[in-house]
Amino acid sequence: MEIDVVELSRLQFAMTAMYHFLFVPLTLGLSIIVAIMETVYVMTNRPVWRQMTKFWGTLFGINFVLGVATGITMEFQFGMNWSYYSHYVGDIFGAPLAIEGLMGFFMEATFVGLFFFGWDKLSKRGHMVLTWLVAIGSNFSALWILIANGWMQNPVGTEFNPVSLRMEMTSFFEVVFNEVAQAKFVHTVSAGYVTASVFVLGVSAWYLLNDRHVALARRSIAIAAAFGLASALSVVVLGDESGYAATHSQKMKLAAIEGMWHTQPAPASFTAVGFPDMEARETHYAIHIPWMMGLIGTRSLTREIPGIAELVENAEARIKSGIIAYDALEKIRAAGGEADEAVTAQFEEHSADLGFAFLLKRYVDDPREATEKQIALASNDTVPTVWPLFWAFRLMVALGFGFIGVMAYFFYRANWRGMTFPRPALRLAVWMIPAPWIAAELGWFVAEFGRQPWTVDGVLPTVMSVSHLSVADLAITLAGFVTFYSVLFVIEMSLMLKYIRKGPYLDVPETEQWMAKHEHRLRTHDGNVPGATPAE
Amino acid sequence: MILHELIDFEILRVIWWLLLGVLLIGFALTDGFDMGVGALLPFVARTDLERRQAINTVGPVWEGNQVWFILGGGAIFAAWPPLYAVSFSGFYLAIFTVLAALILRPVGFKYRSKRPSQSWRSGWDWALFVGGAVPALIFGVAVGNVLVGVPFHLTPELLSMYDGPFYAKFLGLLNPFSLLAGIVSLAMLLQHGAAWLALKSDGMVETRARRMGPIFGYVAAAGFALAGVWLAVGIDGYAFVGAVVTDGPSNPLLSEVTRGGSWLDAYGVRPWIAIAPVLGFAGILMAARTFDGHSDVAPLLWSKLGIFGVISTVGLTMFPFILPSAVDPNSSLTVWDSSSSHLTLFVMLICTLIFMPLILAYTAWVYKVLWGKVTQDEIADNSETVY
Structure with missing residues (x-):
């Protein structure tokens, strides 16, 4: 096996997958936030909620399309670059990918067109149901993709067939209810919800800082903070669940993340910070928190975690x-x-x-x-390089707890302080927009880099998984993807910024009428009337 | 699990071979007209409003249509892993070209009208052209290559080794026959796109589509006929040597295959399959003839029948071969030795039986909601929200 081809294939996969995942989390979360907004609209009939639905829906659309476009690459790249992998485990791995299409993506993609084009063609309720179907479809997609990925981490329900020379499925049930997959699914979609909440929060904060679209921005913050707080808690709880599952399925990944070079007497301590050294097999300048690792990893005081x-x-x-x-x-x-x-x-x-x-x-x-x-x-x-895992994991966790703090604060201000938000907090919310993306990419890095040297843990090493390609092949596609994706990224960002700056569409007359009529209800607790006009 | 043994392995393989055909045909029938419209765009629509009109005929549906392609890939992976492994790595750079073109398409649809600038919009119009024409051509070239035989062999460990020249990885082997197949595919989908525009647009766009449609139809029919003759006289078929195990584990190297005879021998063994090319010709030619009639729907329906016939012809002619090898016939992938396991095929069949009717039902509902022509007035009135 040519090592260059292996390394380039890994680089290309990492790049295209991480690029794809710039768009996916926002799709997962924003679809639900938009559906919630539309539901409030249908229930209350207040035009501002329709305006919110349409405005965030537009941003959703700009993002969604690149998620779809870059997902095409993902679907075919296994066959292109990981041909032996595809042969070796396709019998199991292909199934959830196909079911993803059947159950999730088809629904999401078929209805998303009507989300944008169906406002005048459907009843209000009909349109709302459709928005929910788009959201549910996206989340079903995530479920099956993570079942596929979970199987790579913890390959259950399979055995080797010595005639067909590949792994074959022995139990579909085990593959679907793989504990790693289930924990990963909730962890990942929750991370998507947090991403979208931070995005909505940040953009709305920017409007408030500039005194624009106040009615829309405040309500958006209220929704984002409530949804974001619940999701941020869920991310951490399910992240912990993933860690617990890793103690029996992926011991090496866990030990590497923790920089745990040797088995400690139970309950093991947790290394909060330190500098892992592969050669010496020790972590320099480590600060330990006693008992914590044993408690997280085994939920007991007596069981050991192997080093x-x-x-x-x-x-x-x-x-x-x-x-x-x-x-x-x-x-x-x-x-x-x-x-x-x-x-x-x-x-x-x-x-x-x-x-x-x-x-x-x-x-x-x-x-x-x-x-x-x-x-x-x-x-x-079999030992993955420890220090990147060690640090990526810690940064991700710190960000995760940060989201809980920020969301809790905005939730409090929205519900008990009459939706007033101090300017420094709003500025923080704007600056925080990239943070959930960083956390999500770090999370994938920990999951996938931590599984090395395997593509399928304990079953198939990465070096054996590649296609019979030349370095020239890979140089062409890698250069192609980098150029092409960079251009698309610039275009996407410029449109996103343009539409954020432009603000919501015109539902103005209706909204203004409604706001004039309900002025007393819009007044904040300190008696100020938010002088919001929905669109300049 | 005993449940899956209710259906014989052999029968499941045939069912999945049929489902593979269903998915490919589903893709060609739905995404086919999107690609056709994209490829016709610069010619069938001249002004910005006309172009927006053409784009918005497919605007609400292209995303759903494209899932046929994604699902096709997923189903090949799940049901025919060796096919997935060999074809996508063998045609590496061709697939990359298709992916790049197909990525341009969604972005083009969605972003084109988001800025008023003339150069921005015409840039995306050409992106949509490439996104439609290039995949339509390459898919055909790929099918042509499959009929001629693909230069790959399997190692004893079943690693797929590509043996063709480097340049061939871009477009597949550009031999004359494969190019002809590419032209048939492109012309067929162009006619399909024109038929869609005849149904969904009005004014000059419709007039031009109705004028251009038949030309593509006649080209497709002529190319299809020529390909048939070519297969009869110029291209060797493949056949098994001796008896074949149809329900054994999937290992292509266990059966012996020889090159010789003709693909068209299949019509002697199973004469009924002649119905497929007959439907292909009938559909394409009737579509071409009905463009100047008064019916909006007729060209599209005939074109669908034609595409169904043409794709079925390829599958039925080659059965049970799926991907023959030009350099090592024994490595050829067939229905009997390149499927997933018995259990996986069964599980996937159950999933398909549950979800495919649902998909067809809600897709039909969406098309019903969107029924009717997309007019230029409509675009002008909703300029902010449509593509």
């Missing part, structure tokens, strides 16, 4: 077992699939470790000829 050194030893044992499986598999293949019982039994006993033998392919063509030194090298490869 990196012990996990490497464990990997070495599994590599040796994998070599036996590999040997048996070669014999089965040589016999045309009909080897004697002893060989078959040998294969079945060790087949769970077959993937570990593949780790040796980096050093030797036939794992059976590996030397002790090569086995030691391959065992060491």
Whole structure:
């Protein structure tokens, strides 16, 4: 396997996936926020809520289209760049991707057209139902994508077929109700809701700072803060759930995130900050919080969490077992699939470790000829580079708690302080807009980089997963994607900013009438009338 | 799980081969007219308002239509993993070109009318042209390549190795036959787009579409006929050597395949499949003939029938082959050795049976809500909200 091709393929996948995920979280959250706004409109009949629905809907549309466009790349890139992966696990991994299309994306994409074009063609209620269907469709999409991704982290319900030479599904139920997938799903969609809440909050804060569209902005803040607070709590709780699930499914990732080099007596301490050192296998200048890691990871005071050194030893044992499986598999293949019982039994006993033998392919063509030194090298490869994980994780968590704080504050001001917001808080809200994107990308980085050296944990190493391509192929597509995506990003941002600056559409006469009639209700607790005109 | 054994593996494979056809045809019938409209845009509509009119005929539906493509990819991955693995890596740069073109399209639809500038808008018009014409051409070229045989082989570990020249990765192998297939595909979808515009637009856009539509129809029909003759005299088919296991594990290397004879031998073995090319010709030609009639719907319906016939012809002619290898016939992917496992095919069938009727129902409902012509007045009145 050509290592350059592997590295370039990884780079391209990381780039296109992270780019795709600039648009996805906003779609997930904003679709729901818009649906909530429209529901309030249908219930109260107040034009300002329709104006809000349409305004945030426009921004939703500008964002949505790039999510769709870049999603096309994701759907086909497995086959393009990860051909052996596609062959090896397509039997399981392909299913949730196809169901995503059937159950989620089809619904979302079919109705989103009518969201924009159907205002005059449908009843108010009809249109509202449709907006909800778009939101539900997006979230169903996320569910199935995360079931697929969850399976890469924790491959359940599958076994190797020695004739078709690939993993095949043994239980669809296990794949769907994979605990990692379920926790990841709620964690990820909640992160999307937080992203959209921060976005709505920030844009509305900018309007308030500039004394524009006050009625729209205040109501938007009220919705965003309530929805954002609930979601920010959910992100952290489910993030914790993911960590708990990782203690039994992805021990190495957990140990690497924590910089836990050796098994500690239970309950283990949590390293709050420090400088992990791969060579020395220790974390310099570490500040420990006693007991915390044991409590988070095992929810007990007595169970141990294995450290990196012990996990490497464990990997070495599994590599040796994998070599036996590999040997048996070669014999089965040589016999045309009909080897004697002893060989078959040998294969079945060790087949769970077959993937570990593949780790040796980096050093030797036939794992059976590996030397002790090569086995030691391959065992060491099971440790992902610790420091990026260590820091990415901590930054993500800090941001996560930050969102809870900010959302709680705005929630309080919106509900108990008559929707008045001090200017510094509004400025913070504007500056905070990029933060949830940073947190979300860091989260994916931790999940995917932390799974290295595997594409499917314990089953298929990344170096074996790639297509038979040349460096030239990858150079062309990588350059193409970088250029193309950069241009699209600039265009998207410029349109987004243009439409934010421009402010909501004209529903003006109706809204102004309504506001004149209901002036007394719009007055804030200090007696000021918000002099809002919905559009200049 | 015993439940999945209710349906034989062999039968499930055939069902999924049919469903693959359903998805490809669904894609061509729906997204096909979007691509056709995109490719016709600079010619069929001249003024900005005309262009907006043409774009807005597909404005509310292209997103849903495009999911047929995404779902097609997902279904190939789920039901035919070796096909997914071999084809997308083998046609690497061609797929990249298609993806780039297809990414331009959504962005073009959505962003074009968001700025008033003339150069901005005409830039996106050409993006929509590329987004329609390039995939329509390349899909056809790919099908042509499949009929000729694709230069790949499988290693004993079933890693797919591409053996063709580097340049061929861009557009697939540009041999004359594949180019002809590309032209058939492009012409067919251009006619389809024109038929859609005849139904959904009025004024000059409709007039021009009705004038151009038949030309593409005749080109498509002539190309289709020529391709048939070419297959009869110039291109070898593929066949299994000896008996084939139809319900074994999927490993293409276990069966022996030879190159020789003709693809058209299938019409001797299963004469009934001749219905497919007959429908193809009938649909395309009738569509071309009805453009100058008074009916708004007739060209589109005939064009749909034509596309159905043409795509079915390819599938039925090749059955059970899906992706033959030009360099190592034994590596060829067929219905019997490149599917997912018995259980996966069963689970996916259940999911499809649940969701496909729902999809068809709500898609039909959306088209019903949007029924009627898109007029220039409508665009002018809703200038802020439409594309």
